[in-house]
Amino acid sequence: MRGHLARGVGARARGLAAASAAALILLAGCSATATPEASAPAGLPAGVTVQLVQLRSDVAARQAQVEVHNGTDHDLTIGAVAVRDPRFAAPAGRVLERESLVRAGGTVDIRVQLPAMDCGVSDSGAGSVRVDYTAGAGDVRAEVPIDDPLDFLGPLHERECRAEAVTDAAALSLASFTPSPAGEAADLVLEVKPTGRGAVRIVGIQTTNLLTFAAGPGSTADTFPLGVAVTATDAAPLEVHVPLLPLRCDPHAVQEDKRGTIFTVEVELDGADGQIELAASEDMRGAILTWVADWCGFG
Incomplete structure:
Protein backbone atom coordinates (compact mmCIF):
# COMPACT_ATOMS: atom_id res chain seq x y z
CA MET A 1 0.00 0.00 0.00
CA ARG A 2 2.82 2.33 0.85
CA GLY A 3 4.24 1.51 -2.61
CA HIS A 4 0.96 2.42 -4.35
CA LEU A 5 0.80 5.63 -2.32
CA ALA A 6 4.37 6.55 -3.18
CA ARG A 7 3.74 5.89 -6.87
CA GLY A 8 0.58 8.06 -6.75
CA VAL A 9 2.37 10.94 -5.05
CA GLY A 10 5.22 10.75 -7.56
CA ALA A 11 2.82 10.78 -10.49
CA ARG A 12 1.01 13.82 -9.12
CA ALA A 13 4.33 15.62 -8.54
CA ARG A 14 5.44 14.87 -12.09
CA GLY A 15 2.10 16.13 -13.39
CA LEU A 16 2.33 19.37 -11.43
CA ALA A 17 5.91 19.94 -12.62
CA ALA A 18 4.90 19.42 -16.24
CA ALA A 19 1.96 21.77 -15.83
CA SER A 20 4.19 24.42 -14.22
CA ALA A 21 6.74 24.13 -17.04
CA ALA A 22 4.03 24.49 -19.65
CA ALA A 23 2.67 27.55 -17.85
CA LEU A 24 6.13 29.13 -17.74
CA ILE A 25 6.64 28.52 -21.48
CA LEU A 26 3.24 30.06 -22.20
CA LEU A 27 3.98 33.10 -20.05
CA ALA A 28 7.38 33.52 -21.66
CA GLY A 29 5.78 33.39 -25.10
CA CYS A 30 3.20 36.02 -24.10
CA SER A 31 5.93 38.23 -22.63
CA ALA A 32 8.02 38.09 -25.81
CA THR A 33 5.00 38.99 -27.93
CA ALA A 34 4.13 41.94 -25.69
CA THR A 35 7.63 43.49 -25.66
CA PRO A 36 7.53 46.72 -27.79
CA GLU A 37 10.99 46.10 -29.22
CA ALA A 38 9.81 42.84 -30.76
CA SER A 39 7.11 44.52 -32.86
CA ALA A 40 7.68 46.64 -35.96
CA PRO A 41 7.24 50.43 -35.63
CA ALA A 42 3.72 51.66 -36.31
CA GLY A 43 2.70 54.41 -38.71
CA LEU A 44 1.60 57.92 -37.82
CA PRO A 45 -2.09 58.60 -37.20
CA ALA A 46 -4.11 59.42 -40.30
CA GLY A 47 -3.87 63.16 -40.83
CA VAL A 48 -0.38 63.56 -39.34
CA THR A 49 2.26 64.41 -41.95
CA VAL A 50 6.01 65.05 -41.78
CA GLN A 51 8.55 66.64 -44.10
CA LEU A 52 12.19 67.70 -43.88
CA VAL A 53 12.99 71.34 -44.68
CA GLN A 54 16.07 73.53 -44.38
CA LEU A 55 15.56 77.25 -43.89
CA ARG A 56 18.20 79.90 -44.55
CA SER A 57 18.76 80.26 -40.82
CA ASP A 58 19.62 76.53 -40.59
CA VAL A 59 22.38 76.48 -43.20
CA ALA A 60 25.39 77.82 -41.27
CA ALA A 61 24.78 75.41 -38.36
CA ARG A 62 24.17 72.44 -40.74
CA GLN A 63 20.73 71.87 -39.33
CA ALA A 64 17.27 71.19 -40.74
CA GLN A 65 13.75 70.91 -39.39
CA VAL A 66 11.24 68.09 -39.25
CA GLU A 67 7.93 69.80 -39.91
CA VAL A 68 5.10 67.92 -38.18
CA HIS A 69 1.53 68.83 -39.10
CA ASN A 70 -1.22 67.42 -36.89
CA GLY A 71 -4.37 67.20 -38.98
CA THR A 72 -6.25 65.17 -36.34
CA ASP A 73 -8.68 66.29 -33.65
CA HIS A 74 -6.28 65.31 -30.85
CA ASP A 75 -3.05 66.79 -29.51
CA LEU A 76 0.22 64.89 -30.00
CA THR A 77 3.37 65.00 -27.91
CA ILE A 78 6.52 64.31 -29.94
CA GLY A 79 9.57 62.89 -28.18
CA ALA A 80 12.70 61.51 -29.84
CA VAL A 81 13.11 62.06 -33.60
CA ALA A 82 15.64 60.37 -35.90
CA VAL A 83 15.87 61.10 -39.63
CA ARG A 84 17.54 58.37 -41.68
CA ASP A 85 18.82 58.77 -45.23
CA PRO A 86 21.24 56.62 -47.25
CA ARG A 87 23.35 59.75 -47.84
CA PHE A 88 23.82 60.25 -44.08
CA ALA A 89 26.71 58.63 -42.22
CA ALA A 90 24.42 58.49 -39.15
CA PRO A 91 20.83 59.47 -38.29
CA ALA A 92 19.97 63.14 -37.78
CA GLY A 93 18.65 63.63 -34.24
CA ARG A 94 17.03 66.45 -32.32
CA VAL A 95 19.24 69.41 -31.47
CA LEU A 96 17.55 69.68 -28.06
CA GLU A 97 16.40 66.62 -26.11
CA ARG A 98 12.88 67.63 -25.22
CA GLU A 99 9.24 66.98 -26.05
CA SER A 100 7.14 69.05 -28.44
CA LEU A 101 3.38 69.50 -28.14
CA VAL A 102 1.62 69.60 -31.51
CA ARG A 103 -1.91 70.87 -31.04
CA ALA A 104 -4.78 69.48 -33.07
CA GLY A 105 -4.70 71.27 -36.43
CA GLY A 106 -1.29 72.79 -35.67
CA THR A 107 2.23 72.51 -37.07
CA VAL A 108 5.54 72.35 -35.19
CA ASP A 109 9.09 72.46 -36.60
CA ILE A 110 11.55 70.22 -34.74
CA ARG A 111 15.17 71.18 -35.34
CA VAL A 112 17.61 68.33 -36.12
CA GLN A 113 21.39 68.31 -36.47
CA LEU A 114 22.55 67.00 -39.83
CA PRO A 115 25.30 64.36 -39.63
CA ALA A 116 28.33 64.03 -41.86
CA MET A 117 27.59 62.84 -45.37
CA ASP A 118 28.43 59.34 -46.61
CA CYS A 119 30.36 60.06 -49.80
CA GLY A 120 30.50 56.40 -50.78
CA VAL A 121 26.84 56.38 -51.85
CA SER A 122 24.82 57.98 -54.63
CA ASP A 123 23.57 61.54 -54.21
CA SER A 124 19.97 60.32 -54.47
CA GLY A 125 18.00 58.37 -51.94
CA ALA A 126 14.76 58.07 -49.99
CA GLY A 127 14.69 59.15 -46.36
CA SER A 128 12.58 58.09 -43.41
CA VAL A 129 11.91 59.43 -39.94
CA ARG A 130 11.39 57.57 -36.68
CA VAL A 131 9.15 59.43 -34.27
CA ASP A 132 8.30 58.62 -30.66
CA TYR A 133 4.94 60.18 -29.81
CA THR A 134 2.16 60.07 -27.27
CA ALA A 135 -1.46 60.20 -28.31
CA GLY A 136 -3.99 59.86 -25.53
CA ALA A 137 -2.68 57.40 -22.96
CA GLY A 138 -0.37 55.41 -25.26
CA ASP A 139 3.30 55.79 -26.20
CA VAL A 140 3.98 54.85 -29.83
CA ARG A 141 7.08 54.57 -32.02
CA ALA A 142 6.41 55.23 -35.70
CA GLU A 143 8.68 55.09 -38.73
CA VAL A 144 7.49 56.61 -42.02
CA PRO A 145 8.98 58.01 -45.24
CA ILE A 146 9.87 61.71 -45.15
CA ASP A 147 9.87 64.11 -48.10
CA ASP A 148 12.45 66.80 -48.90
CA PRO A 149 10.14 69.29 -50.68
CA LEU A 150 12.86 71.95 -51.08
CA ASP A 151 15.29 69.36 -52.50
CA PHE A 152 18.20 70.56 -50.37
CA LEU A 153 19.70 67.18 -49.44
CA GLY A 154 20.91 66.20 -52.92
CA PRO A 155 22.85 69.44 -53.56
CA LEU A 156 24.17 69.39 -49.97
CA HIS A 157 25.48 65.84 -50.37
CA GLU A 158 27.09 66.70 -53.71
CA ARG A 159 28.66 69.92 -52.40
CA GLU A 160 30.03 68.45 -49.18
CA CYS A 161 31.42 65.37 -50.89
CA ARG A 162 33.12 67.60 -53.44
CA ALA A 163 34.57 69.62 -50.54
CA GLU A 164 35.85 66.38 -49.04
CA ALA A 165 37.51 65.51 -52.34
CA VAL A 166 39.05 69.01 -52.56
CA THR A 167 40.42 68.57 -49.02
Missing part, protein backbone atom coordinates in the same frame (compact mmCIF):
# COMPACT_ATOMS: atom_id res chain seq x y z
CA ASP A 168 42.43 65.60 -50.28
CA ALA A 169 44.43 68.10 -52.35
CA ALA A 170 44.27 71.28 -50.23
CA ALA A 171 42.67 72.65 -47.07
CA LEU A 172 40.80 75.92 -47.73
CA SER A 173 39.80 78.37 -45.01
CA LEU A 174 38.89 82.02 -44.48
CA ALA A 175 41.94 82.87 -42.38
CA SER A 176 41.49 86.55 -41.51
CA PHE A 177 39.48 89.70 -42.11
CA THR A 178 40.75 93.28 -41.89
CA PRO A 179 38.06 96.01 -41.95
CA SER A 180 38.44 99.22 -43.92
CA PRO A 181 37.20 102.82 -43.79
CA ALA A 182 34.06 103.73 -45.72
CA GLY A 183 34.71 103.89 -49.46
CA GLU A 184 37.67 101.47 -49.33
CA ALA A 185 37.82 97.68 -49.72
CA ALA A 186 38.38 95.45 -46.70
CA ASP A 187 40.81 92.54 -46.85
CA LEU A 188 39.52 88.96 -46.70
CA VAL A 189 42.26 86.34 -46.72
CA LEU A 190 41.66 82.91 -48.21
CA GLU A 191 44.33 80.45 -47.05
CA VAL A 192 45.19 77.42 -49.18
CA LYS A 193 47.27 74.64 -47.61
CA PRO A 194 48.33 71.92 -50.12
CA THR A 195 48.40 68.37 -48.76
CA GLY A 196 50.81 66.96 -51.36
CA ARG A 197 48.29 64.22 -52.19
CA GLY A 198 46.36 65.63 -55.12
CA ALA A 199 45.55 68.48 -57.50
CA VAL A 200 42.76 71.05 -57.61
CA ARG A 201 42.22 74.41 -59.30
CA ILE A 202 40.47 77.12 -57.27
CA VAL A 203 38.77 79.18 -59.94
CA GLY A 204 36.94 82.00 -58.16
CA ILE A 205 34.78 83.17 -55.25
CA GLN A 206 31.20 84.38 -55.66
CA THR A 207 29.41 87.34 -54.14
CA THR A 208 26.91 86.72 -51.35
CA ASN A 209 23.57 88.42 -50.77
CA LEU A 210 25.46 90.95 -48.57
CA LEU A 211 29.03 91.18 -49.88
CA THR A 212 30.77 91.80 -53.19
CA PHE A 213 34.34 92.50 -54.34
CA ALA A 214 36.33 95.41 -55.69
CA ALA A 215 36.73 95.02 -59.44
CA GLY A 216 39.88 93.29 -60.63
CA PRO A 217 41.18 91.69 -63.83
CA GLY A 218 38.73 89.04 -64.99
CA SER A 219 36.08 90.04 -62.45
CA THR A 220 32.41 89.63 -63.30
CA ALA A 221 29.36 90.93 -61.51
CA ASP A 222 29.13 87.71 -59.50
CA THR A 223 32.63 86.20 -59.29
CA PHE A 224 36.07 87.38 -58.23
CA PRO A 225 38.76 85.30 -60.01
CA LEU A 226 41.30 83.43 -57.86
CA GLY A 227 43.14 81.25 -60.38
CA VAL A 228 45.03 79.16 -57.82
CA ALA A 229 46.34 75.83 -59.11
CA VAL A 230 47.42 73.26 -56.55
CA THR A 231 49.45 70.21 -57.60
CA ALA A 232 50.55 67.09 -55.77
CA THR A 233 54.08 68.50 -55.54
CA ASP A 234 53.05 71.74 -53.80
CA ALA A 235 53.70 72.04 -50.07
CA ALA A 236 53.89 75.71 -49.08
CA PRO A 237 50.68 77.40 -47.82
CA LEU A 238 49.34 80.21 -49.97
CA GLU A 239 47.34 83.30 -48.97
CA VAL A 240 44.97 84.94 -51.44
CA HIS A 241 43.81 88.49 -50.60
CA VAL A 242 40.24 89.25 -51.65
CA PRO A 243 39.12 92.94 -51.69
CA LEU A 244 35.73 92.96 -49.99
CA LEU A 245 32.95 95.57 -50.30
CA PRO A 246 29.36 95.73 -49.03
CA LEU A 247 26.89 94.75 -51.74
CA ARG A 248 24.06 96.67 -50.07
CA CYS A 249 23.67 99.20 -47.30
CA ASP A 250 20.11 98.75 -46.04
CA PRO A 251 20.19 98.12 -42.26
CA HIS A 252 17.75 95.22 -42.27
CA ALA A 253 20.10 93.27 -44.58
CA VAL A 254 22.62 93.19 -41.72
CA GLN A 255 20.09 92.76 -38.93
CA GLU A 256 18.39 89.82 -40.66
CA ASP A 257 21.50 88.27 -42.20
CA LYS A 258 21.51 84.46 -42.52
CA ARG A 259 23.93 83.66 -45.39
CA GLY A 260 25.81 86.88 -46.02
CA THR A 261 29.16 85.46 -44.83
CA ILE A 262 28.88 82.03 -46.48
CA PHE A 263 30.93 82.15 -49.69
CA THR A 264 30.59 79.88 -52.71
CA VAL A 265 34.00 78.92 -54.13
CA GLU A 266 34.26 77.67 -57.71
CA VAL A 267 36.68 74.78 -58.16
CA GLU A 268 37.86 72.43 -60.89
CA LEU A 269 38.59 68.88 -59.75
CA ASP A 270 39.54 65.98 -62.00
CA GLY A 271 38.53 68.04 -65.02
CA ALA A 272 35.03 68.75 -63.68
CA ASP A 273 33.72 72.15 -62.56
CA GLY A 274 31.91 72.41 -59.26
CA GLN A 275 31.30 74.50 -56.18
CA ILE A 276 31.97 74.26 -52.46
CA GLU A 277 31.01 76.56 -49.60
CA LEU A 278 33.26 78.33 -47.11
CA ALA A 279 31.63 79.94 -44.07
CA ALA A 280 33.19 82.61 -41.90
CA SER A 281 33.64 81.69 -38.25
CA GLU A 282 31.19 83.26 -35.78
CA ASP A 283 33.83 85.78 -34.66
CA MET A 284 34.67 86.71 -38.26
CA ARG A 285 30.98 86.91 -39.14
CA GLY A 286 30.45 89.39 -36.30
CA ALA A 287 33.43 91.46 -37.42
CA ILE A 288 32.20 91.56 -41.03
CA LEU A 289 28.66 92.58 -40.08
CA THR A 290 29.98 95.31 -37.78
CA TRP A 291 32.24 96.56 -40.59
CA VAL A 292 29.32 96.67 -43.06
CA ALA A 293 27.24 98.69 -40.58
CA ASP A 294 30.10 101.14 -39.96
CA TRP A 295 31.05 101.33 -43.66
CA CYS A 296 27.43 102.11 -44.56
CA GLY A 297 27.02 104.65 -41.76
CA PHE A 298 24.37 103.00 -39.61
CA GLY A 299 26.63 101.15 -37.15
Whole structure:
Protein backbone atom coordinates (compact mmCIF):
# COMPACT_ATOMS: atom_id res chain seq x y z
CA MET A 1 0.00 0.00 0.00
CA ARG A 2 2.82 2.33 0.85
CA GLY A 3 4.24 1.51 -2.61
CA HIS A 4 0.96 2.42 -4.35
CA LEU A 5 0.80 5.63 -2.32
CA ALA A 6 4.37 6.55 -3.18
CA ARG A 7 3.74 5.89 -6.87
CA GLY A 8 0.58 8.06 -6.75
CA VAL A 9 2.37 10.94 -5.05
CA GLY A 10 5.22 10.75 -7.56
CA ALA A 11 2.82 10.78 -10.49
CA ARG A 12 1.01 13.82 -9.12
CA ALA A 13 4.33 15.62 -8.54
CA ARG A 14 5.44 14.87 -12.09
CA GLY A 15 2.10 16.13 -13.39
CA LEU A 16 2.33 19.37 -11.43
CA ALA A 17 5.91 19.94 -12.62
CA ALA A 18 4.90 19.42 -16.24
CA ALA A 19 1.96 21.77 -15.83
CA SER A 20 4.19 24.42 -14.22
CA ALA A 21 6.74 24.13 -17.04
CA ALA A 22 4.03 24.49 -19.65
CA ALA A 23 2.67 27.55 -17.85
CA LEU A 24 6.13 29.13 -17.74
CA ILE A 25 6.64 28.52 -21.48
CA LEU A 26 3.24 30.06 -22.20
CA LEU A 27 3.98 33.10 -20.05
CA ALA A 28 7.38 33.52 -21.66
CA GLY A 29 5.78 33.39 -25.10
CA CYS A 30 3.20 36.02 -24.10
CA SER A 31 5.93 38.23 -22.63
CA ALA A 32 8.02 38.09 -25.81
CA THR A 33 5.00 38.99 -27.93
CA ALA A 34 4.13 41.94 -25.69
CA THR A 35 7.63 43.49 -25.66
CA PRO A 36 7.53 46.72 -27.79
CA GLU A 37 10.99 46.10 -29.22
CA ALA A 38 9.81 42.84 -30.76
CA SER A 39 7.11 44.52 -32.86
CA ALA A 40 7.68 46.64 -35.96
CA PRO A 41 7.24 50.43 -35.63
CA ALA A 42 3.72 51.66 -36.31
CA GLY A 43 2.70 54.41 -38.71
CA LEU A 44 1.60 57.92 -37.82
CA PRO A 45 -2.09 58.60 -37.20
CA ALA A 46 -4.11 59.42 -40.30
CA GLY A 47 -3.87 63.16 -40.83
CA VAL A 48 -0.38 63.56 -39.34
CA THR A 49 2.26 64.41 -41.95
CA VAL A 50 6.01 65.05 -41.78
CA GLN A 51 8.55 66.64 -44.10
CA LEU A 52 12.19 67.70 -43.88
CA VAL A 53 12.99 71.34 -44.68
CA GLN A 54 16.07 73.53 -44.38
CA LEU A 55 15.56 77.25 -43.89
CA ARG A 56 18.20 79.90 -44.55
CA SER A 57 18.76 80.26 -40.82
CA ASP A 58 19.62 76.53 -40.59
CA VAL A 59 22.38 76.48 -43.20
CA ALA A 60 25.39 77.82 -41.27
CA ALA A 61 24.78 75.41 -38.36
CA ARG A 62 24.17 72.44 -40.74
CA GLN A 63 20.73 71.87 -39.33
CA ALA A 64 17.27 71.19 -40.74
CA GLN A 65 13.75 70.91 -39.39
CA VAL A 66 11.24 68.09 -39.25
CA GLU A 67 7.93 69.80 -39.91
CA VAL A 68 5.10 67.92 -38.18
CA HIS A 69 1.53 68.83 -39.10
CA ASN A 70 -1.22 67.42 -36.89
CA GLY A 71 -4.37 67.20 -38.98
CA THR A 72 -6.25 65.17 -36.34
CA ASP A 73 -8.68 66.29 -33.65
CA HIS A 74 -6.28 65.31 -30.85
CA ASP A 75 -3.05 66.79 -29.51
CA LEU A 76 0.22 64.89 -30.00
CA THR A 77 3.37 65.00 -27.91
CA ILE A 78 6.52 64.31 -29.94
CA GLY A 79 9.57 62.89 -28.18
CA ALA A 80 12.70 61.51 -29.84
CA VAL A 81 13.11 62.06 -33.60
CA ALA A 82 15.64 60.37 -35.90
CA VAL A 83 15.87 61.10 -39.63
CA ARG A 84 17.54 58.37 -41.68
CA ASP A 85 18.82 58.77 -45.23
CA PRO A 86 21.24 56.62 -47.25
CA ARG A 87 23.35 59.75 -47.84
CA PHE A 88 23.82 60.25 -44.08
CA ALA A 89 26.71 58.63 -42.22
CA ALA A 90 24.42 58.49 -39.15
CA PRO A 91 20.83 59.47 -38.29
CA ALA A 92 19.97 63.14 -37.78
CA GLY A 93 18.65 63.63 -34.24
CA ARG A 94 17.03 66.45 -32.32
CA VAL A 95 19.24 69.41 -31.47
CA LEU A 96 17.55 69.68 -28.06
CA GLU A 97 16.40 66.62 -26.11
CA ARG A 98 12.88 67.63 -25.22
CA GLU A 99 9.24 66.98 -26.05
CA SER A 100 7.14 69.05 -28.44
CA LEU A 101 3.38 69.50 -28.14
CA VAL A 102 1.62 69.60 -31.51
CA ARG A 103 -1.91 70.87 -31.04
CA ALA A 104 -4.78 69.48 -33.07
CA GLY A 105 -4.70 71.27 -36.43
CA GLY A 106 -1.29 72.79 -35.67
CA THR A 107 2.23 72.51 -37.07
CA VAL A 108 5.54 72.35 -35.19
CA ASP A 109 9.09 72.46 -36.60
CA ILE A 110 11.55 70.22 -34.74
CA ARG A 111 15.17 71.18 -35.34
CA VAL A 112 17.61 68.33 -36.12
CA GLN A 113 21.39 68.31 -36.47
CA LEU A 114 22.55 67.00 -39.83
CA PRO A 115 25.30 64.36 -39.63
CA ALA A 116 28.33 64.03 -41.86
CA MET A 117 27.59 62.84 -45.37
CA ASP A 118 28.43 59.34 -46.61
CA CYS A 119 30.36 60.06 -49.80
CA GLY A 120 30.50 56.40 -50.78
CA VAL A 121 26.84 56.38 -51.85
CA SER A 122 24.82 57.98 -54.63
CA ASP A 123 23.57 61.54 -54.21
CA SER A 124 19.97 60.32 -54.47
CA GLY A 125 18.00 58.37 -51.94
CA ALA A 126 14.76 58.07 -49.99
CA GLY A 127 14.69 59.15 -46.36
CA SER A 128 12.58 58.09 -43.41
CA VAL A 129 11.91 59.43 -39.94
CA ARG A 130 11.39 57.57 -36.68
CA VAL A 131 9.15 59.43 -34.27
CA ASP A 132 8.30 58.62 -30.66
CA TYR A 133 4.94 60.18 -29.81
CA THR A 134 2.16 60.07 -27.27
CA ALA A 135 -1.46 60.20 -28.31
CA GLY A 136 -3.99 59.86 -25.53
CA ALA A 137 -2.68 57.40 -22.96
CA GLY A 138 -0.37 55.41 -25.26
CA ASP A 139 3.30 55.79 -26.20
CA VAL A 140 3.98 54.85 -29.83
CA ARG A 141 7.08 54.57 -32.02
CA ALA A 142 6.41 55.23 -35.70
CA GLU A 143 8.68 55.09 -38.73
CA VAL A 144 7.49 56.61 -42.02
CA PRO A 145 8.98 58.01 -45.24
CA ILE A 146 9.87 61.71 -45.15
CA ASP A 147 9.87 64.11 -48.10
CA ASP A 148 12.45 66.80 -48.90
CA PRO A 149 10.14 69.29 -50.68
CA LEU A 150 12.86 71.95 -51.08
CA ASP A 151 15.29 69.36 -52.50
CA PHE A 152 18.20 70.56 -50.37
CA LEU A 153 19.70 67.18 -49.44
CA GLY A 154 20.91 66.20 -52.92
CA PRO A 155 22.85 69.44 -53.56
CA LEU A 156 24.17 69.39 -49.97
CA HIS A 157 25.48 65.84 -50.37
CA GLU A 158 27.09 66.70 -53.71
CA ARG A 159 28.66 69.92 -52.40
CA GLU A 160 30.03 68.45 -49.18
CA CYS A 161 31.42 65.37 -50.89
CA ARG A 162 33.12 67.60 -53.44
CA ALA A 163 34.57 69.62 -50.54
CA GLU A 164 35.85 66.38 -49.04
CA ALA A 165 37.51 65.51 -52.34
CA VAL A 166 39.05 69.01 -52.56
CA THR A 167 40.42 68.57 -49.02
CA ASP A 168 42.43 65.60 -50.28
CA ALA A 169 44.43 68.10 -52.35
CA ALA A 170 44.27 71.28 -50.23
CA ALA A 171 42.67 72.65 -47.07
CA LEU A 172 40.80 75.92 -47.73
CA SER A 173 39.80 78.37 -45.01
CA LEU A 174 38.89 82.02 -44.48
CA ALA A 175 41.94 82.87 -42.38
CA SER A 176 41.49 86.55 -41.51
CA PHE A 177 39.48 89.70 -42.11
CA THR A 178 40.75 93.28 -41.89
CA PRO A 179 38.06 96.01 -41.95
CA SER A 180 38.44 99.22 -43.92
CA PRO A 181 37.20 102.82 -43.79
CA ALA A 182 34.06 103.73 -45.72
CA GLY A 183 34.71 103.89 -49.46
CA GLU A 184 37.67 101.47 -49.33
CA ALA A 185 37.82 97.68 -49.72
CA ALA A 186 38.38 95.45 -46.70
CA ASP A 187 40.81 92.54 -46.85
CA LEU A 188 39.52 88.96 -46.70
CA VAL A 189 42.26 86.34 -46.72
CA LEU A 190 41.66 82.91 -48.21
CA GLU A 191 44.33 80.45 -47.05
CA VAL A 192 45.19 77.42 -49.18
CA LYS A 193 47.27 74.64 -47.61
CA PRO A 194 48.33 71.92 -50.12
CA THR A 195 48.40 68.37 -48.76
CA GLY A 196 50.81 66.96 -51.36
CA ARG A 197 48.29 64.22 -52.19
CA GLY A 198 46.36 65.63 -55.12
CA ALA A 199 45.55 68.48 -57.50
CA VAL A 200 42.76 71.05 -57.61
CA ARG A 201 42.22 74.41 -59.30
CA ILE A 202 40.47 77.12 -57.27
CA VAL A 203 38.77 79.18 -59.94
CA GLY A 204 36.94 82.00 -58.16
CA ILE A 205 34.78 83.17 -55.25
CA GLN A 206 31.20 84.38 -55.66
CA THR A 207 29.41 87.34 -54.14
CA THR A 208 26.91 86.72 -51.35
CA ASN A 209 23.57 88.42 -50.77
CA LEU A 210 25.46 90.95 -48.57
CA LEU A 211 29.03 91.18 -49.88
CA THR A 212 30.77 91.80 -53.19
CA PHE A 213 34.34 92.50 -54.34
CA ALA A 214 36.33 95.41 -55.69
CA ALA A 215 36.73 95.02 -59.44
CA GLY A 216 39.88 93.29 -60.63
CA PRO A 217 41.18 91.69 -63.83
CA GLY A 218 38.73 89.04 -64.99
CA SER A 219 36.08 90.04 -62.45
CA THR A 220 32.41 89.63 -63.30
CA ALA A 221 29.36 90.93 -61.51
CA ASP A 222 29.13 87.71 -59.50
CA THR A 223 32.63 86.20 -59.29
CA PHE A 224 36.07 87.38 -58.23
CA PRO A 225 38.76 85.30 -60.01
CA LEU A 226 41.30 83.43 -57.86
CA GLY A 227 43.14 81.25 -60.38
CA VAL A 228 45.03 79.16 -57.82
CA ALA A 229 46.34 75.83 -59.11
CA VAL A 230 47.42 73.26 -56.55
CA THR A 231 49.45 70.21 -57.60
CA ALA A 232 50.55 67.09 -55.77
CA THR A 233 54.08 68.50 -55.54
CA ASP A 234 53.05 71.74 -53.80
CA ALA A 235 53.70 72.04 -50.07
CA ALA A 236 53.89 75.71 -49.08
CA PRO A 237 50.68 77.40 -47.82
CA LEU A 238 49.34 80.21 -49.97
CA GLU A 239 47.34 83.30 -48.97
CA VAL A 240 44.97 84.94 -51.44
CA HIS A 241 43.81 88.49 -50.60
CA VAL A 242 40.24 89.25 -51.65
CA PRO A 243 39.12 92.94 -51.69
CA LEU A 244 35.73 92.96 -49.99
CA LEU A 245 32.95 95.57 -50.30
CA PRO A 246 29.36 95.73 -49.03
CA LEU A 247 26.89 94.75 -51.74
CA ARG A 248 24.06 96.67 -50.07
CA CYS A 249 23.67 99.20 -47.30
CA ASP A 250 20.11 98.75 -46.04
CA PRO A 251 20.19 98.12 -42.26
CA HIS A 252 17.75 95.22 -42.27
CA ALA A 253 20.10 93.27 -44.58
CA VAL A 254 22.62 93.19 -41.72
CA GLN A 255 20.09 92.76 -38.93
CA GLU A 256 18.39 89.82 -40.66
CA ASP A 257 21.50 88.27 -42.20
CA LYS A 258 21.51 84.46 -42.52
CA ARG A 259 23.93 83.66 -45.39
CA GLY A 260 25.81 86.88 -46.02
CA THR A 261 29.16 85.46 -44.83
CA ILE A 262 28.88 82.03 -46.48
CA PHE A 263 30.93 82.15 -49.69
CA THR A 264 30.59 79.88 -52.71
CA VAL A 265 34.00 78.92 -54.13
CA GLU A 266 34.26 77.67 -57.71
CA VAL A 267 36.68 74.78 -58.16
CA GLU A 268 37.86 72.43 -60.89
CA LEU A 269 38.59 68.88 -59.75
CA ASP A 270 39.54 65.98 -62.00
CA GLY A 271 38.53 68.04 -65.02
CA ALA A 272 35.03 68.75 -63.68
CA ASP A 273 33.72 72.15 -62.56
CA GLY A 274 31.91 72.41 -59.26
CA GLN A 275 31.30 74.50 -56.18
CA ILE A 276 31.97 74.26 -52.46
CA GLU A 277 31.01 76.56 -49.60
CA LEU A 278 33.26 78.33 -47.11
CA ALA A 279 31.63 79.94 -44.07
CA ALA A 280 33.19 82.61 -41.90
CA SER A 281 33.64 81.69 -38.25
CA GLU A 282 31.19 83.26 -35.78
CA ASP A 283 33.83 85.78 -34.66
CA MET A 284 34.67 86.71 -38.26
CA ARG A 285 30.98 86.91 -39.14
CA GLY A 286 30.45 89.39 -36.30
CA ALA A 287 33.43 91.46 -37.42
CA ILE A 288 32.20 91.56 -41.03
CA LEU A 289 28.66 92.58 -40.08
CA THR A 290 29.98 95.31 -37.78
CA TRP A 291 32.24 96.56 -40.59
CA VAL A 292 29.32 96.67 -43.06
CA ALA A 293 27.24 98.69 -40.58
CA ASP A 294 30.10 101.14 -39.96
CA TRP A 295 31.05 101.33 -43.66
CA CYS A 296 27.43 102.11 -44.56
CA GLY A 297 27.02 104.65 -41.76
CA PHE A 298 24.37 103.00 -39.61
CA GLY A 299 26.63 101.15 -37.15
